[in-house]
Amino acid sequence: MSEPNSKPSRDSAATRSTAAKARRTAGKATAPASKAADKAAATSADTASKAKDAAKDTAGRTAGTAGQAVQTAARSVDAGRQAVVAASGQAAALARTAWTVISHRRLVAAGVGAGLTALSATSYAVGRRAGRCAHGPITRLTGGRI
Incomplete structure (x- = not known):
């Protein structure tokens, strides 16, 4: 016989067995998918x-x-700094030389004048010597009269 339904919250045997079969069938049906999901x-x-x-x-x-x-950038910055230092040193040397020339301009002008005078005198003497004819000793002694 069947069990009395004294506890309505409890499932019947047929319901339980049907649920168990459904779970097994679902387990078998989803087993490949479950394995694939695990993989x-x-x-x-x-x-x-x-x-x-x-x-x-x-x-x-x-x-x-x-x-x-960062290392390359640091090296580049250092090379740039050294170039600026070298350029500023050259600019300072040029400024120092220019200031020396300006402060001693009278001496520079006198030296340039003396050099131009010596150059002119030398070129005049060489030109005069080259323009002379070759005379003998007596003609040179008499100044060209004989």
Whole structure:
């Protein structure tokens, strides 16, 4: 016989067996999908791990590249600084020379005048000597009268 339904909250035996069969059938039907989901989860976890490792490697390489870029920039700044120091030293030397010339302008003018005078006298003497004819000793002695 069947059980009395004294407890309405309790399921009947037929309901329980039908529910159990449905669970087994659902389990069998979803087993391949469940296995595939487990494989996909494992694969995605593996892929995530590989992506994490690749990100770490990329971050390390990026940090190394950034460090090299900073070092290169520092070297460039240092080279620029040295070029500015050298250029300012040359400008200072040029300014010092110009100031010396300006402060001693009278001596410079006198030296230039003396040099031009000596050059003119030398060129005049050389020109006069080159323009003379070759005379003998007696003609030279008498000044060209004989």
